[in-house]
Amino acid sequence: MDAAPEHPLDWLDEAATRRRAAGLRRSLRHRPAEEPLLDLAGNDYLGLSRDKRVVDAGVAALRTWGAGSTGSRLVTGSTTLHAQLEDALAAFVGTQAGLVFSSGYAANIGVVTALSGAGSVVVSDGANHASIVDACRLSRARVVVTPHADVAAVDAALAARAEPRALVVTDAVTSADGTLCPLAELHAVCRARGAVLVVDEAHGLGVRGAGGRGLAAEQGLAGADDVVLTVTLSKALGSQGGAVLGPRRVVEHLVDAARTMIFDTGLAPAAVGAALAALQVLQDEPGLPAAVLAAAAALADAAGVAAPPSAVVPVVLGEPERAFAAAQRCAELGVRVGCFRPPSVPAGTSRLRLTARADLTDADFDLARRVLVQVLAAS
Known part of the structure; x- marks a missing residue:
């Protein structure tokens, strides 16, 4: 008789064995509500995730709007609270408009894919976060990965392009080593070469710039008409979610074209209310x-x-x-x-x-x- 075929998922066991041998096996750790350890691992940079003002605002939004947003942003998932947060974030960092997503990951994927596509090139920093890497892979654009913070390499990639549209994407602050991107120099290259600069301020908001307005603001790029920012609400603001901030016509285009906004359920009101309160705390305590x-x-x-x-x-x-x-x-x-x-x-x-x-x-x-x-x- 023929040998029984292998189970189609047996390869998972082999992959797990290889990861274990390389010291790369991972497991979830379920922390309790009150952990006795000093937390130097989380991203609650301003200590606001348990701040009474932030928690109370989240609870108030929960009681007012319910547990979920009930639908995508284009159906029932947009509330006046979402609009308040978008306006407040845009005003804080100095852009024309903002659009809230369910996560920073979704914001990066939404903006990169919606501003690129076939017939464009995306130039991505080699140290970029996985959300940007995945966005590049989904973009259907030609992708060029340049060494970390290498402005000359970005310039060369843009100079050599044949595509009419170009996007340069970078973290403002790298997530693994905390270094700063030379945004002003990078923006000068983008402007000279006719490219849009997309900056992920996940680790810059609340930490860099006057009053925590981010590295782009610190380097004089706030409100530039060819710069788009993404932020997360889950780090310095102690909540959950993400947003794209930039020129109004970019935000309007995202409403039409960003799949992670169109087809994803809107951010839960409690997270919106908490983030809005955290942003107010940051403004009150610069x-x-x-x-x-x-x-x-x-x-x-x-x-x-x-x-x-x-x-x-x-x-x-x-x-x-x-x-x-x-x-x-x-x-x-x-x-x-x-x-x-x-x-x-x-x-x-x-x-x-x-x-x-x-x-x-x-x-x-x-x-x-x-x-x-x-x-x-x-x-």
Whole structure:
């Protein structure tokens, strides 16, 4: 008799075995509501996710509008609360208009695919977040990936293009190592070559720029008619969701063409209300961004690395097993840190990723220093 065919999903077991051997197996960790560990892994940069003003606003929106938005933005998923948040975000960062999406991931995919397509080229920074990488793959455009922060390479890619339309896409602040993109220089190249610049401010909003308005504003690009920003509401604003901010005609085009807006259920009202309140807190307390950067510098000093220009403090350890073991040991000693391994970072650069918060206390810093010194000395 013929041998029984293999199960069509047996390859999953083989893939899991390979990942385990490479130190790349992942698992979900379900944290409780009140975790005893000091959190230096999350992205709640301003400490607003549990701020009473933000939580109360989310609860009020929940009671007013219900648990869900009930439909896509073009059907029943747009509320006056969504419009308030869009207007407030646009006014804060200095753009004409804004459009809220269900996540920052969806915002990036929506804007890149809607502004590119067949007959265009997308030039993407080599260190861009996975959401931008996926957006490029879905764009149907020709994609050119350039080395991180290499303005000359972007210029060369644009100069060599035959396509009539071009899009340059970059993170303002890289998510894995916290470095800043040279946006002003990049924008000068885009303007000279007739390209649109799309900047993801996920890690810049609330941390860089006057009052936390982002790196684009800091580098003089706020309101430029050939610059489009994306932001997430889930980091400095402590909520959930994302938005595209830019020229009004771009936002109007996205309403017509961005599939992640047209076909996705609108962001839940509670998240909208919470983000709107968090944005107000940031405006009322413009010293919060400086507090984040001061906290990042203190964490970097404790880890023995250079102070970063953002809330992200990378501690590169090399191989994934080493980084994972160090992260586990930190947790055992009372501190939760991020552990970034391939494909999140290049091979050989697995790291601990510490994230600063504006609300860290002296006791938090003391604990972090004790744990980091002990763990890194043994790593």
